[in-house]
Amino acid sequence: MSPQPLVFDGHNDLLLRLYSGKVDAQAIHDGCRGGHIDLPRARKGGWGGGLFAIFVPPTGESGVAGMMSPGSAGYDLPLPAALPAEQALPVALAQVEQFERLAAQGVITPCTTAGEIRAALGSERLAAVLHMEGAEAIDEGCEALERFHGLGLRSLGPVWSRPTLFGHGVPFRFPATGDTGPGLTDAGRRLVRECNRLGIVIDLSHLNEAGFRDVAALTDAPLVASHSNAHALCPHARNLTDYQLDMIAESGGLVGLNFASAFLRSDGRMNGDFGLDIMLRHLDHLLEHLGETGVGLGSDFDGAEVSRDIGDCSGLPALRDAMRRHGFDDALMTRLCHDNWLSVLARNWGE
Known part of the structure; x- marks a missing residue:
């Protein structure tokens, strides 16, 4: 059997875990209990890195535990209140500092090009691209966007699920569609244009349907x-x-x-008691619509509950073994695990 390809992952929340004080960069380098990611487990599982999210957490209870209630046929969790930029900015910058600490401890190689990612994937460090999930820290005039770009930011989601100056996210609602409100604001359209100018990927996850359509109409990037x-x-x-x-x-x-269970399971529960067949069904559906060059992995490690059969990043061989048994050949495995991400990032970044 061919060696398993390394995974470049479209989303993780390790920076939030570091910011929360539950762990530090040295422990991520040496190995630690809890969470989904540290360097020894990444090496064991062939997790080569990915997009590391800056995320300003909501205050108070998020209500995500409500997704785990087995007796409910559905749920509609209230969205947290919007955060002003002056409140979000210091939190976002503190998470950039955590990103820099990971680099200083030898955990990651910060990357701003696809070529740098490919080189880092074959090294002892993790390939790391700085991403922002929810643009609360960006001001209406997008001046802070230039600052974050200078710090290495190369991917940005205009919203998490709470509203921002730029648009509206979808709620944690099941069953439901993403057709939940208005599209981008004038500031949101400006943000899209500025991201295109700077070569920053615009991430559509969490954005509602109207905002999705607005980005699609405005952007010239994949x-x-x-x-x-x-x-x-x-x-x-x-x-x-x-x-x-x-x-x-x-x-x-x-x-x-x-990989988050609530977005895989047919009952919408945040409960990791499920097998990998559900993930394979989603992969098949995505491949049917997007083709072999349009699908990658976006685990949400350190931000969600994942299948018991994976557990954390050291468990990725179980997923790749299941993909091979499912009939994915070497070429498709390599595309799904990292090549498709590197290709779409290169095209977004003008390489």
């Missing part, structure tokens, strides 16, 4: 949803309809399979 799944298989507001998948395919874009 469309990307870094960590989203098929609505046809799991009717969660966070997932993408076939119409959206087809729009991404027409742009030459990519969708990263989200």
Whole structure:
């Protein structure tokens, strides 16, 4: 059997875990208990790195535990309040500092080109691209965007699920579609244009349908949803309809399979008691609509509950073994695990 290809992952929340004080960069280098990611487990599992998200957490209870209630046929969790830029900015910058600490400890190689990612994937460090999930830290005039770009930011989602100056996210609602409100604001359209100018990927995960259509009409870059799944298989507001998948395919874009149980399971539960067959069904559906060059992985490690059969990044061989048994050949395995991500990033970044 051919060696398993390394995984370049479209989304993780390790920076939030570091910011929360639950672990530090030295422990991520040496190995630690808890969470989904550290360097020894990454090496064991062939997790070569990915997009590392800056995320400003909501205050108070998020209500995500409500997804785990087995007695409920559905849920509609209230969205957290919007955050002003002056409140979000210091949190975002503190997470950039954590990114820099990971580099100083020898955990990651910060990357701003696809060539740098490819070189880092074969090294002792993890290939790391700085991403922002929810643009709360960006001001209406996008001056802070230039600052973050200078710090290495190369991917940005205009929203998480709460509203921002730029647009509206989908709620944690099941069953539901993403058709939940208005599209981009004037500031949101400005943000899209500025991201195009700077070569920053615009991430459509979490954005509602109207905002999705607005980005598609404005951008000249391939469309990307870094960590989203098929609505046809799991009717969660966070997932993408076939119409959206087809729009991404027409742009030459990519969708990263989200490992989060609530966006995989047909019952929408945040419960990791499920096997890998569900993930394979989502992969098949995404491949049907996006083709072999339009699908990648977007785990949401350190931000979600994943299948018991994976557990953390050291468990990725189980997924790749399942993909091979499912009939994916060497070429498709390499595309799904990292090549498709490198290709779409290169095209977004003008390489």
